[in-house]
Amino acid sequence: MSLLQHRMVFGLFCGVSVVFSAQVVYAHHGGGGNNDDLVKISGLEDVVMDVPIGINSNMTDVQGVCVFNNDSDKYRVRATSANGMFKVLNGSENIPYLVHFKGSQGNWKKLDYGQFKNNVKKANENYVNCGGSDNANVRIKFKKQDLQQAVGGGTYHDTLYLMVEPD
Numbered sequence: 001m002s003l004l005q006h007r008m009v010f011g012l013f014c015g016v017s018v019v020f021s022a023q024v025v026y027a028h029h030g031g032g033g034n035n036d037d038l039v040k041i042s043g044l045e046d047v048v049m050d051v052p053i054g055i056n057s058n059m060t061d062v063q064g065v066c067v068f069n070n071d072s073d074k075y076r077v078r079a080t081s082a083n084g085m086f087k088v089l090n091g092s093e094n095i096p097y098l099v100h101f102k103g104s105q106g107n108w109k110k111l112d113y114g115q116f117k118n119n120v121k122k123a124n125e126n127y128v129n130c131g132g133s134d135n136a137n138v139r140i141k142f143k144k145q146d147l148q149q150a151v152g153g154g155t156y157h158d159t160l161y162l163m164v165e166p167d
Contacts, residue, residue: 037166038070040128041077044162047140051147059142064134067103067164069123076118076167077101079111081158086113088156095146095156100139108139118167138162 043065051059069075079099081087087094100108103120111117124130140160150156 038068039075039123039164039166040066040068041136041162041164042066042068042129043134044138049142051142051150055144055147058144059147060139062137062139065136065138065162066130066134067120067123067136068128068130069125069164069166071125071166073122073125074167075103075120075123075164076116077109077111077120078114078116078163078165080114080161080163082161083158086158086160088158090154090156093150093154093156095142095150097146097158098141098143099160100141101162102137102139104135116165120164120167 044063047061047063049059049061067075067077079086079101083089083094085096086099087096099111101111101117101120102108103122105121109117109120120136122135124135
């Protein structure tokens with residue numbers, strides 16, 4: 001299996017700025033030849049979220065992505081983080097966040113740290129870049145109470161790693 005990585009940067013202000021990096025993972029399974037399973041997620045971009053002072057609601061960012069699978073329309077997805085668990089850091093301060101994923105068919109699936117979610121549908125089986133469109137979404141959510149408890153201003157960072165595999 002080989003991996004290509006792409007950063008997605010999150011940034012929050014409220015004095016809080018959250019900068020996220022997400023990696024696009026390119027998985028190649030099989031024993032060689034032309035019949036190897038090829039699964040790829042692409043289209044993640046850097047995200048900066050500005051949190052206003054006195055925020056009174058959750059903050060969410062939704063980003064469209066492309067998932068390609070040359071063997072099937074089903075796949076599984078896993079998320080991890082450079083900071084361990086799902087939290088953005090500013091020195092010793094941290095703010096937790098939630099990660100959800102949705103294929104083009106089905107509902108949002110909450111991703112538990114390091115655990116695969118199976119049976120996500122529907123991967124594009126024809127074009128590695130989905131023909132320039134999105135067929136899945138990743139959602140990052142900060143709860144209002146967590147944002148309100150942030151001690152000081154500054155920039156909070158994390159790198160979110162997303163991996164897809166055949167299912």
